[in-house]
Amino acid sequence: MLTWQTINTHVMITTAQLHLDKVTLTKKSRLADQDVNKVPFGKVFTDHIFVAEYEDGKWIKSYIEPYGNAPMSYAVSALHYGQTIFEGMKAFRTVKDETVLFRPQENFHRLNKSAIRMAMPEVPEEIFMGGLVELLKIDKDWIPTDEFGSLYIRPFIIATDEAIGVRPAETYKFVIIMAPAGKYYSEPLKVLIESSYFRSVEGGVGFVKNGGNYGRSLYPTILAQKKGYQQVIWTDSKTHQYVEESGTMNLMFVIGNKVITPGLEDTILAGITRDTVLKLARLWGYDVEERKVSIKEVIEAHENGTLKEAFGTGTAATIAHIQTIGYKDHDYQLPPIEERKFSPKVDDTLRAIRKGKIEDTFGWMEKVC
Numbered sequence: 536m537l538t539w540q541t542i543n544t545h546v547m548i549t550t551a552q553l554h555l556d557k558v559t560l561t562k563k564s565r566l567a568d569q570d571v572n573k574v575p576f577g578k579v580f581t582d583h584i585f586v587a588e589y590e591d592g593k594w595i596k597s598y599i600e601p602y603g604n605a606p607m608s609y610a611v612s613a614l615h616y617g618q619t620i621f622e623g624m625k626a627f628r629t630v631k632d633e634t635v636l637f638r639p640q641e642n643f644h645r646l647n648k649s650a651i652r653m654a655m656p657e658v659p660e661e662i663f664m665g666g667l668v669e670l671l672k673i674d675k676d677w678i679p680t681d682e683f684g685s686l687y688i689r690p691f692i693i694a695t696d697e698a699i700g701v702r703p704a705e706t707y708k709f710v711i712i713m714a715p716a717g718k719y720y721s722e723p724l725k726v727l728i729e730s731s732y733f734r735s736v737e738g739g740v741g742f743v744k745n746g747g748n749y750g751r752s753l754y755p756t757i758l759a760q761k762k763g764y765q766q767v768i769w770t771d772s773k774t775h776q777y778v779e780e781s782g783t784m785n786l787m788f789v790i791g792n793k794v795i796t797p798g799l800e801d802t803i804l805a806g807i808t809r810d811t812v813l814k815l816a817r818l819w820g821y822d823v824e825e826r827k828v829s830i831k832e833v834i835e836a837h838e839n840g841t842l843k844e845a846f847g848t849g850t851a852a853t854i855a856h857i858q859t860i861g862y863k864d865h866d867y868q869l870p871p872i873e874e875r876k877f878s879p880k881v882d883d884t885l886r887a888i889r890k891g892k893i894e895d896t897f898g899w900m901e902k903v904c
């Protein structure tokens with residue numbers, strides 16, 4: 536039986552039971568060849584993966600096997616028509632040597648939200664959670680131990696019909712792969728407000744995590760990088776007057792004593808880190824505003840000295856400080872990180888909660904038993 540529970544209360548919030556059809560362990564672990572505290576992000580994967588297969592309207596089997604290449608045809612529909620969705624989440628090793636997950640229920644629900652929008656089958660909780668827990672139990676030694684380390688977890692669903700023709704596939708695979716990760720950005724970011732291209736559109740798919748959203752973002756990002764910026768700030772597709780997200784992160788500003796972030800519309804991904812940061816902001820007495828944020832407002836706040844902080848939030852980086860915002864051939868410099876009060880405190884607090892160094896009053900961490 537697979538169980539997982541909150542650390543503080545030890546209340547069993549679900550008992551995910553999964554019958555694995557097969558577990559094949561690797562003959563030789565690659566762990567000894569790695570320093571998991573030093574590997575580059577997203578390039579080294581743990582020894583095992585979890586797979587569940589969908590066919591004839593149901594999830595038919597699930598198994599764990601050594602990480603390796605996928606046995607599939609070049610005709611599979613995911614490659615041609617983009618029926619592919621994913622999640623990004625993290626496991627941590629606490630100071631007490633426990634394996635913990637950060638808000639995994641949120642990723643489970645968001646994956647299924649993406650599945651519905653992309654006409655793909657939802658994954659039952661026992662497969663998502665049960666598969667994840669089993670995989671973590673086997674590969675837990677891959678979780679970095681250092682302060683900034685975590686195990687990045689990538690659950691995804693792909694359409695696997697071997698057929699050309701645009702229609703929802705009839706067969707799918709739900710897969711979980713995992714990669715040790717360290718600090719994501721070492722320097723504060725220089726970002727460019729994008730005024731020609733857009734990431735998402737009303738009535739589109741910006742609020743879900745399908746592969747196409749990311750593919751389309753690359754070209755404008757390369758153009759920004761050629762101008763010396765690391766990332767873009769996406770704006771609304773109709774007027775390009777309102778900021779939406781930055782790269783693959785939600786976007787926040789501290790203006791005066793307010794934490795301000797674009798409200799959740801169907802063009803914006805409902806980030807789990809975003810929600811976490813806003814909960815901490817409210818706890819610490821900040822005024823929080825979730826609403827449309829215009830470029831004009833941000834620039835005016837910069838000019839009158841009230842723009843204290845700008846940063847992106849996301850699972851990979853947690854907090855990515857923004858140092859410079861470029862807009863129409865002008866670079867706006869923000870206060871140095873050392874002068875910022877809110878986002879560094881969020882970063883430190885979340886790291887301490889995840890490592891089990893301070894109490895998790897929100898019940899965000901789930902212990903993998």
Ligand SMILES: Cc1ncc(COP(=O)(O)O)c(C=O)c1O
Pocket residue numbers: 623744780782783784785804805806807808809848849850851
């Ligand atoms: C487009 C986009 N926005 C925001 C986020 C941040 O979401 P989260 O905090 O859940 O990682 C992500 C990452 O998943 C993303 O891809």
